[in-house]
Amino acid sequence: MKVTVTVLETRDIIRQWRKEGLTIGFVPTMGFLHEGHASLIKKCREENDKVVVSVFINPTQFGENEDLEAYPRDFNRDTALCEKMGADLIFHPEAEEMYQNPCTVVNITTLSDNLCGKTRPTHFKGVCTVVSKLFNIITPDNAYFGQKDAQQLAIIKKMVKDLNFHIRIVGCPIIREEDGLAKSSRNTYLNETERKAALCLSKAVKKGQEIIFMGCDSEMVLEQMREIIEKESLAKIDYISMVDVLTMQPVDHVEKPVVVAMAVYIGKTRLIDNFIYGEE
Numbered sequence: 001m002k003v004t005v006t007v008l009e010t011r012d013i014i015r016q017w018r019k020e021g022l023t024i025g026f027v028p029t030m031g032f033l034h035e036g037h038a039s040l041i042k043k044c045r046e047e048n049d050k051v052v053v054s055v056f057i058n059p060t061q062f063g064e065n066e067d068l069e070a071y072p073r074d075f076n077r078d079t080a081l082c083e084k085m086g087a088d089l090i091f092h093p094e095a096e097e098m099y100q101n102p103c104t105v106v107n108i109t110t111l112s113d114n115l116c117g118k119t120r121p122t123h124f125k126g127v128c129t130v131v132s133k134l135f136n137i138i139t140p141d142n143a144y145f146g147q148k149d150a151q152q153l154a155i156i157k158k159m160v161k162d163l164n165f166h167i168r169i170v171g172c173p174i175i176r177e178e179d180g181l182a183k184s185s186r187n188t189y190l191n192e193t194e195r196k197a198a199l200c201l202s203k204a205v206k207k208g209q210e211i212i213f214m215g216c217d218s219e220m221v222l223e224q225m226r227e228i229i230e231k232e233s234l235a236k237i238d239y240i241s242m243v244d245v246l247t248m249q250p251v252d253h254v255e256k257p258v259v260v261a262m263a264v265y266i267g268k269t270r271l272i273d274n275f276i277y278g279e280e
């Protein structure tokens with residue numbers, strides 16, 4: 001497995017693979033990899049000749065008072081996991097390599113207006129910009145994103161369509177801890193008491209799944225989920241919403257595939273979770 005830090009050396013490797021007629025799969029990450037990332041790399045390994053993982057904590061997707069400085073890092077551990085999962089290349093640039101006084105951004109309207117985009121108004125501009133840049137550098141055939149960031153996944157799919165990137169976007173299921181908590185690099189921020197409290201998210205997901213199957217409409221589903229979270233004294237709801245899986249716009253009636261998504265603060269840590277209903 002190779003590790004590159006510059007765009008130039010990365011492009012050289014990609015060019016060689018292309019000459020050999022190989023297909024390229026790509027897993028973009030911000031590092032501190034866990035089993036969720038491992039599942040993306042595994043899927044990518046199964047479907048492509050070459051597997052590229054980027055490890056880059058993208059500063060432009062963090063708001064002013066967010067956790068850029070504190071964001072967990074462990075590149076040695078990331079390297080070991082990528083190696084174990086059969087990756088061929090890690091692209092691990094510094095911020096200066098990716099951003100040299102840029103005047104250009106990629107922004108997406110509508111889909112980024114609500115949910116996480118409401119609380120983090122500049123977040124998806126940073127995500128779309130860095131993912132576009134990474135797509136232009138790696139030029140993958142297939143790119144793999146976790147369903148845990150449901151809004152990010154919908155946004156990337158729409159961006160790829162709107163900007164005619166010739167890339168298939170593959171959404172992969174949420175990976176959970178044994179007790180149900182969705183895997184996230186930010187789980188490391190939780191102390192023991194908060195870790196227990198954080199289970200209210202997956203409990204709410206479970207409840208939501210149960211009652212949506214019974215035919216309940218949006219308000220009823222959300223109300224019951226909200227009730228579970230509000231019982232937890234350390235939890236503060238940022239949002240909980242039922243939205244169309246493609247447009248990310250709120251729905252009242254479950255007619256098309258929907259995502260029921262939430263962001264909840266446990267102490268100072270903001271966690272997200274969701275489930276999809278109605279998709280084959």
Ligand code: PAF
Pocket residue numbers: 028029030056058061127130131149152
């Ligand atoms: O999901 C993430 O880890 C990041 O938003 C991504 C897609 C790697 C862009 O920085």
